Amino acid sequence: MAGWTSDSGDSDKFECDSDGEAGPSSAPAMRNFDAPGPSTLGSNGWINGEVPPTSLIERYVVMGFPKEMVTKSIKEIGHGDADALLELLLTYKALDDDDAVGNNHSTSGCILPVVENDDDLDFENWDGDDDAGGRESSSDDSGYEDFMREMSERDEKINSLVNMFFSEDEANRAIIRCGADVDIFVLVDSIGASQVAEDCHSRNLSDNQVTDRCFNSFGGRKKAILMEESRKKRKRYRGGGQGNRPSLDGSDEESTPLPNPMVGFNLPGYRGPSVTRMLSKLDTGPPFFYYENVARAPKGEWAKISRNLFDIQPEFVDSLHLCAAARKRGYIHNLPIENRSPLLPLPPKTIFEAFPHYKKWWPSWDTRTHLNCLQTCVASAKLTERIQRALVSSSNPPPKSVQKYVMDECKKWNLVWVGKNKVAPLEPHEMELLLGFPKDHTRGVGKTQRYKSLGNSFQVDTVAYHLSVLRRMFPNGVRVLSLFTSIGGGEVALHKLGIHMRVVVSVEIGEANRRILRGWWDQTQTGALIEIPDVKSLTDERVASFVSRFGGFDLVIGGSPCNNLAGSNRHHRDGLEGKHSALFYDYVRILNFVNSAMGGRRL
Structure with a gap:
């Protein structure tokens, strides 16, 4: 299958782990x-x-x-x-x-x-x-x-x-x-x-x-x-x-060594060596858990995360193998890895499959087939104007130096060609498509907030591939505890898989994100959605009451805010001890209590 190539190269150079604000x-x-x-x-x-x-x-x-x-x-x-x-x-x-x-x-x-x-x-x-x-x-x-x-x-x-x-x-x-x-x-x-x-x-x-x-x-x-x-x-x-010397793209020697290509334990259509893993009976679900964070974390952080989650090996996946944009993430979970299946129809795998109308203006010297990591912010109008001036004043094709400058900026900011010598950032609805969300999923909040929310979300097709094993296991639906829900990437993945969500207890501090999730839920779901703004208010007593009320949870899903782990967040890249990423320990605390309340293993 074409495309099963090394993840290094241009996407590594400009891929940004966008859960932190992108550096200008x-x-x-x-x-x-x-x-x-x-x-x-x-x-x-x-x-x-x-x-x-x-x-x-x-x-x-x-x-x-x-x-x-x-x-x-x-x-x-x-x-x-x-x-x-x-x-x-x-x-x-x-x-x-x-x-x-x-x-x-x-x-x-x-x-x-x-x-x-x-x-x-x-x-x-x-x-x-x-x-x-x-x-x-x-x-x-x-x-x-x-x-x-x-x-x-x-x-x-x-x-x-x-x-x-x-x-x-x-x-x-x-x-x-x-x-x-x-x-x-x-x-x-x-x-x-x-x-x-x-x-x-x-x-x-x-x-x-x-x-x-x-x-x-x-x-x-x-x-x-x-x-x-x-x-x-x-x-x-x-x-x-x-x-x-420190690398400029967050992929320096402080990062955990990552597999290349980054295809996880398996991916649809991948013919690489098979991977098997053995989990103890105490580590298997239910409750199943699923935790995501940026792949390029500082040295030792993934070992620390794994140590706090039953010493389970992370599964590293770059979503460019499933869609038209890169997104390097690590997942720790106790889900089965056999008999997975992708969402159908398969999402577009290249830029032109996703956006064929851009091909008209795409120069031959821009050889990109995939976009890089989708960020929480986009390029400024002045940058795109500067690129246009540089191209208009150049020969055709432009000199190599101009090509390099333009390509560097296009890769960094995911710029696309919308006219002759004219580039522009992706629109929010285009990011929704690349991330697997339904069109207009984030519509109703400001454009800046839409970019921020989408840049911090799950890639739905990747998550759905991992969660697909739950379809046969829970024909009557699942009870979900969703921690740091963002705009509901996990919930959208379950919905696309045809898995009924009987109840979702969602913890999300962002008001705009909660509004987006509630709007989608009211239009598509019949189960109960319980929203909690602050994870600190989800005490052990409150978790126990939910376990008693609903008979437990089948899936605990989430990913703590990774602003302090992301390669792009160079100002405060201080790992799990950072202000935001330390919330990972709340994920561990709550999962620990759910396991205990349901008679399972404590971490």
């Missing part, structure tokens, strides 16, 4: 014509020929800054913005102090590059792809190569800083201050100095208080802690050769 991409810093340039400098080297008051320079000298550093900084940015001047001085100060302990950085490399359009630097609502609105595309191949090289260097620096646990906001600001061509460690120190400045100003002190307190802090414990953290991060980044 970044583009080159532009020039700011509002910042001082050579034409605004007087003959004496000062901005607009205005010499700053001697008292101002002396004031910063008294604070502990060298006079040459103060004059240099004022010449670069003026003295009208005290906050900006303070931040630049702190940056230079941090770099000089770090040089003294053996790091040979040149502060001359950390200047304030000028930026073309202030509107492109809205870091509070940073979209990463929106920052190149002022750059005009050129049809010259060498110009595009420079443009792409600049983009690549900036993206690499930002991703490196993010993997060193700085925020993307901090990384972007540092590159704007120092430029994208400086050493990564210069950027680290610049961020550190900026953090000190922000800490000082966050105290709402007067100028004199800032002078007296903040710089003493900078010269003391705060600075020592900051520099030590910076050195640790640099050491971690430097540790060994390129092979030891």
Whole structure:
């Protein structure tokens, strides 16, 4: 069967485990014509020929800054913005102090590059792809190569800083201050100095208080802690050769080794080696349980998950083998793995099978047959406009550098061709199709919420394949305890399999998700739906009352929120101990009590 190939390659490079908010991409810093340039400098080297008051320079000298550093900084940015001047001085100060302990950085490399359009630097609502609105595309191949090289260097620096646990906001600001061509460690120190400045100003002190307190802090414990953290991060980044550096796609050495191809224990039409597994009688259902989380979890997390769920081996599946989009997930369950059957009719397996109307505009150099992981957010209008400008200004076919840039963005954001030289994100109803939901399943909530809910959902065809064994076992229907239900992917899978749900106790904190599930349930189901907003309110006593009321549960299904496990969520990828993923232990607690109440094994 065609398509049973390695899961590595492009889909690995851009596949994102979207249950965390997708990280924004970044583009080159532009020039700011509002910042001082050579034409605004007087003959004496000062901005607009205005010499700053001697008292101002002396004031910063008294604070502990060298006079040459103060004059240099004022010449670069003026003295009208005290906050900006303070931040630049702190940056230079941090770099000089770090040089003294053996790091040979040149502060001359950390200047304030000028930026073309202030509107492109809205870091509070940073979209990463929106920052190149002022750059005009050129049809010259060498110009595009420079443009792409600049983009690549900036993206690499930002991703490196993010993997060193700085925020993307901090990384972007540092590159704007120092430029994208400086050493990564210069950027680290610049961020550190900026953090000190922000800490000082966050105290709402007067100028004199800032002078007296903040710089003493900078010269003391705060600075020592900051520099030590910076050195640790640099050491971690430097540790060994390129092979030891963190990968930029979440698939680094910290991830659990995954099978390749990622086809689980078996898939329809797959002719690979057969897999058998033996579960003890104590581990078999009912109650059956089914737990999902992202495949690319940090090192040791899947071992920990398995250890808490009867030491059952995870089943890793990439949904691209069942539909037209990748979705790498791991499943731990005690369901039988023999006699599974897929949903019929089979879902479309390629992009053109799913969306044949896009073929008209699809360029020959875009060789994608599958989409990547469906994310919780989509590309911005500015990004798609930038791609269109690049293509319009190029030859046909465009230069390799332009093709690479366009393909990288198309793969990352799942862009499709909707016109000549025109790409666009998937619409929510198209994501519903790819994920196996009925059309308009999420309609009725805002478009942004629809993307978020769909990006965090089950892939219905994959889940249905695993649950299909329940059809023969429960001809009269099932009683389901659904934990972290999202928009009801498990329930939709059971419905598509023709399995009647006699009762579903659903735990889901998202109001919009509950509204989506309730709307679908009222239109399609006759059983009882009991909704619980917060898993913390599902106490052991309450679980016991449900077991007594319904005679137990046949299936406990769910997947704890995996924001802290997902590869794309680079800011808070702290595993099961993270704020969201720690809810996994509530899944274990509740499953444990259901087993106990029904006379089965406790974990």
